[in-house]
Amino acid sequence: MNRLTTSWGDFTLTRFPEDPRDPLRAWDAADEYLLRHLAGIDAGAVDLSGTVAVLGDRWGAVVTVLAGHRPVQITDSYLTQQATRANLARRGADADAVRLLTTRDAPPERIDVLLVRVPKSLALLEDQLHRLAPHVHAGTVVVGAGMVKEIHTSTLKLFEKILGPTRTSLAVKKARLVFCTPDPQLARVPSPWPRRYELPADVVAAPGLPVTNHAGIFCAERLDIGTRFFLNHLPRSRGPERVVDLGCGNGVVGTAVSLANPEAELLFLDESYQAVASAEATFRANAGPDTKAQFLVGDGLSGLPAGTVDLVLNNPPFHTHQATTDATAWRMFAGARDALRPGGELWIIGNRHLGYHVKLRRLFGNCEVVASDPKFVVLRAVRN
Known part of the structure; x- marks a missing residue:
């Protein structure tokens, strides 16, 4: 139940706080779809040698799997950070294998791969894309992931308006990916929040x-x-x-x-x-x-x-x-x-x-x- 099989190996993952009675997993089909895409199972593998930033990784599943690439996790959730630490420790990863940032922290100066787990809140997505936009470049690979019910026309419009041209994948197990090509010519405007x-x-x-x-x-x-x-x-x-x-x-x-x-x-x-x-x-x-x-x-x-x-x-x-x-x-x-x-x-x-x-x-x-x-x-x- 708590075992995720990926191209990087098998991972035992739990939510935080850990409760053996909890029937909910620490990942879902959207996380699996994203990891398959990164590994090149359905197409060419994504180059993860640069700075990889993961926004909204709900229980640390994605960054735990990618820990060997030293990703940066950006989250609004204290519980997500605690789950990530626990899952990394269970895997035997170094304490600094993943750089943990909050949505209030300054993003990495340069982002080469941006992975976005689409949040429930469209406002949070809007705010974070505005904050991250100055740190991506024309060659940044941007991939979003979410369940079909989480990705709407308004979601795609935000990616397109703030970052650049956007398209979606076919649905697999009720999950979908979002592919966005950053456009450096887009005018950068500040977030409308708070x-x-x-x-x-x-x-x-x-x-x-x-x-x-x-x-x-x-x-x-x-x-x-x-x-x-x-x-x-x-x-x-x-x-x-x-x-x-x-x-x-x-x-x-x-x-x-x-x-x-x-x-x-x-x-x-x-x-x-x-x-x-x-x-x-x-x-x-x-x-x-x-x-x-x-x-x-x-x-x-x-x-x-x-x-x-x-x-x-x-x-x-x-x-x-x-x-x-x-x-x-x-x-x-x-x-x-x-x-x-x-x-x-x-x-x-x-x-x-x-x-x-x-x-x-x-x-x-x-x-x-x-x-x-x-x-x-x-x-x-x-x-x-």
């Missing part, structure tokens, strides 16, 4: 609050209705409490709490580098000079000492890339239980049909409905 908007006047917690959104974060162009509902039913934080905005996104929830209670110490936490950069920009634009806040990219609350948090606020995701799963939410809830002091509280916003109250009762022994409407529910669980 973008900003103000909270609507009917948001009780922080009407008119300006919000900064880097590409790729959830609902980067407008306030989503779930967060709006949460903002109108936040707990009243008082005194020098330690509050965590878990899965912070653009940081609007934690910033609203800080404005209501300037004595609170906020921790904005997400596994997305784009999200944490957005949260910091949102907070800095609104908070007073004496308010306390930390901004951390990480694996949930796993790095926090037990019993050190008073309040956790969470809008958990129920997708990981294209897969629907509650595994991330479950880990967030369990991490919150461990991090909270006795009497500390976890508040979450979720779709009613997801049944989070069942999980919270199993973990905390209690769960209270704070507010609900036909679509969403705000739940509160207390650490005993």
Whole structure:
């Protein structure tokens, strides 16, 4: 199940955090198609002797296979980086076999082969292609990969507009490749990201609050209705409490709490580098000079000492890339239980049909409905 066979050998690969019960693989048919193409199984092999940059490699499968070519991985995901490190170590590769960069880091000065695993977010693709465009040249080989359902006309138009002429392959196992020829004559324009908007006047917690959104974060162009509902039913934080905005996104929830209670110490936490950069920009634009806040990219609350948090606020995701799963939410809830002091509280916003109250009762022994409407529910669980 976790064994990937390629022209470079067989590789045992896992996601992060590793869970033997997880039925999802660390690669898919798009990764296999891309690796077959690079190896020249269907045509001539791609010359990988220059600088190879891999954007959006979801669990490190591609760079682990290509580790002998010293590729550069560019990702927005902390979990992807951890999976890559684990998969490289399992393979016995050198610690520096792959250069790990985030989407916030400066790209390599010159890119000879650019491999793009098409992300779910078209905005993130747009932003990253703009950032990478000055570093490719007329001879750069650009190959994108994705499942058919991930590659749309709008996807191809972005490659063509930002890099150059673009075409697609035939579909194989519901996967497709994108071939782009860089055009040095194309005008280079800056990325349109980040973008900003103000909270609507009917948001009780922080009407008119300006919000900064880097590409790729959830609902980067407008306030989503779930967060709006949460903002109108936040707990009243008082005194020098330690509050965590878990899965912070653009940081609007934690910033609203800080404005209501300037004595609170906020921790904005997400596994997305784009999200944490957005949260910091949102907070800095609104908070007073004496308010306390930390901004951390990480694996949930796993790095926090037990019993050190008073309040956790969470809008958990129920997708990981294209897969629907509650595994991330479950880990967030369990991490919150461990991090909270006795009497500390976890508040979450979720779709009613997801049944989070069942999980919270199993973990905390209690769960209270704070507010609900036909679509969403705000739940509160207390650490005993």
